[in-house]
Amino acid sequence: MNGDVKAIFSLYRKCLRQIRRLPTVYLRSQFFRLRVGDDVRVILNPKHAHLQSTKIKRDLWKLEGANAGYAKCFDYILNTAYGRRGSLRWEILNPLRSEPGAELPPRIIPAVESSRPPQYSKEMKALLTSDISHMTRALTPAALLHPPILPPRADPNSPEARALGPFSKRREVNLRWRFFQQEVQKTALPLQxxxxxxxxxxxxxxxxxxxxxxxxxxxxxxxxxxxxxxxxxxxxxxxxxxxxxxxxxxxxxxxxxxxxxxxxxxxxxxxxxxxxxxxxxxxxxxxxxxxxxxxxxxxxxxxxxxQSPHAVKRFAPVHATAGDADMAWIRYAESSQRGKSR
Incomplete structure (x- = not known):
């Protein structure tokens, strides 16, 4: 057994010791034990000799921080285990990128099959147009049909298109897919x-x-x-x-x-x-x-x-309304500030 293999097994044993300290059976047995084991097997495979143990080291650091009580490390562990990031998120997302049985959108470039715009499934439309699941401002249904990053020239009937000529179809395809990928990355995905x-x-x-x-x-x-x-x-x-x-x-x-x-x-x-x-x-x-x-x-x-009724709210609670005495002090402070500025 060479030194590299010994180092990998040493990392594996350290990870297992940290995994056994996680608070739930799902985190211990159903996710991280399998995840770390798969990573080790991939690295030890001669076909993947070029891969490094950086991923396992990163997981070990996060596991140690989570077990030490650091909130950011623990959130990282939860995000990884419950599909907020990493491979599980991709496994949840991939089926939502298409609609079974639905007709494919028409090609933007008639002779190129890969020029079809992205297909928004019913589930993805609901997620993209909701303030709960979208991490930034929710999209409108019109934005899904005509992404706002498309220039006015993309409309063949626009004054820009008539003055400057038609917009490049290839650029339109690229912009539509770029918009789709960017907005999907900003979207939180459900578990079921x-x-x-x-x-x-x-x-x-x-x-x-x-x-x-x-x-x-x-x-x-x-x-x-x-x-x-x-x-x-x-x-x-x-x-x-x-x-x-x-x-x-x-x-x-x-x-x-x-x-x-x-x-x-x-x-x-x-x-x-x-x-x-x-x-x-x-x-x-x-x-x-x-x-x-x-x-x-x-x-x-x-x-x-x-949103689950037991989730932490995204916005701060509404404070009590200011009374007459509070408003009098606010007006006094504003008038004093104006007097100083003069």
């Missing part, structure tokens, strides 16, 4: 899709099993029906709070059936709960409302993006 069905008592049930999805004719996403998202919600709950009630939002049948998971860690429970509450803010809930008949007619099924 939830079927929300209204009940007779006014509440709504949430179902994630494959039979419910097949019944309404939609596809699964990411870690569908694995219980991972339900576990995150349960871990984010304060200890004094029981199962979800009607005021917390739609009832989650999966969460009600299972006992509440607990942390197995040396770190403070409050610190861990806060990390999972912030993680929930980075995981949108993609809900599908099936078609239904209303007094106004038949409503088509549609996707909606929501």
């Amino acid at each position: 899709v939830v079927v929300e069905e209204p009940q007779s008592d006014g509440s709504a049930s949430r179902k994630t099993d494959g039979a419910s999805l097949a019944r309404v004719g939609i596809r699964s996403i990411g870690l569908q029906d694995s219980g991972v998202f339900e576990e995150i919600e349960a871990l984010a709950l304060p200890p004094s709070k029981g199962p979800l009630s009607a005021k917390d939002g739609p009832r989650n049948d999966v969460l009600l059936e299972k006992p509440k998971p607990t942390f197995e860690s040396h770190l403070p429970t409050r610190f861990l709960r806060r990390r999972y509450q912030q993680l929930l803010a980075r995981i949108p809930v993609l809900a599908y409302v099936p078609p239904r008949t209303t007094p106004k007619g038949v409503q088509a099924g549609k996707y909606q993006v929501k």
